[in-house]
Amino acid sequence: MVIAETAAKPPLHQRAIHELKELVFISLYLYITIGAVILMKTAVLRTEGIEFTPWGIAIVKAVLLAKFMLLGEAMRVGGRSTTGPLIWPTLQKAFGLLVLLIIMTIIEEAVVGLFHHRSIPASLGELFGPRLEETLAGYLIMLMVLIPYCAFRVLGEALGEGRLERMFLVDREPMERS
Numbered sequence: 001m002v003i004a005e006t007a008a009k010p011p012l013h014q015r016a017i018h019e020l021k022e023l024v025f026i027s028l029y030l031y032i033t034i035g036a037v038i039l040m041k042t043a044v045l046r047t048e049g050i051e052f053t054p055w056g057i058a059i060v061k062a063v064l065l066a067k068f069m070l071l072g073e074a075m076r077v078g079g080r081s082t083t084g085p086l087i088w089p090t091l092q093k094a095f096g097l098l099v100l101l102i103i104m105t106i107i108e109e110a111v112v113g114l115f116h117h118r119s120i121p122a123s124l125g126e127l128f129g130p131r132l133e134e135t136l137a138g139y140l141i142m143l144m145v146l147i148p149y150c151a152f153r154v155l156g157e158a159l160g161e162g163r164l165e166r167m168f169l170v171d172r173e174p175m176e177r178s
Contacts, residue, residue, distance in 0.1 A: 019070065026066035026149075027059075033145045034058045037138075064108070065101060069149075072100045078150070086154050093150040098143050 009015070038058055045052040072078075078096030079089060106124065113123025127135050156164040 022070060023063070023066050026069055027063045029149065030062035030065050030145070031059055033141075034062055037141060064104075068101055068104045069097055072097050073153075086151070086158060090147065090151045090154045093154060094143060094146040097146050097150065098139065101142060102139060 010018075035055075035058060038054065042052050077100050078093030106127070109123050109127050110120045113120060152164070156162075159167075
């Protein structure tokens with residue numbers, strides 16, 4: 001006789017609280033990393049006598065990117081395989097999320113351009129024209145931000161639901177030495 005196990009879904013309010021916590025955590029992580037880049041850009045521009053402090057835009061960008069990342073995870077971007085070395089699913093997930101974020105950034109630039117009464121080619125021309133090196137550097141930085149994030153997620157999946165978080169955030173017994 002085979003008994004089928006069914007995992008009961010948590011109630012909607014618990015799922016909503018979990019999603020909100022995830023959104024806040026990812027947004028904070030992205031805001032800190034984007035903030036470091038902004039600090040560097042601000043310092044460089046100030047040496048040239050140019051004032052630059054887009055902190056409000058950075059938090060909005062961090063929240064939008066975090067929401068897109070959560071959507072990407074819900075769509076299983078990058079796969080879910082945790083068999084074999086964890087480097088491969090980590091890199092798959094990081095590159096998958098990077099591609100999703102690039103696509104969403106392109107859409108965002110087009111929509112912002114339309115909002116400011118510019119054509120889509122003119123809006124994207126700014127992104128890929130004279131600012132191409134800056135755009136590529138931004139994508140490379142985002143990949144470097146995504147790799148540790150995805151490593152944490154993949155390792156958490158491999159260890160089991162909530163175990164990695166408990167290991168980091170809850171007192172635990174010292175490990176036995178062999």
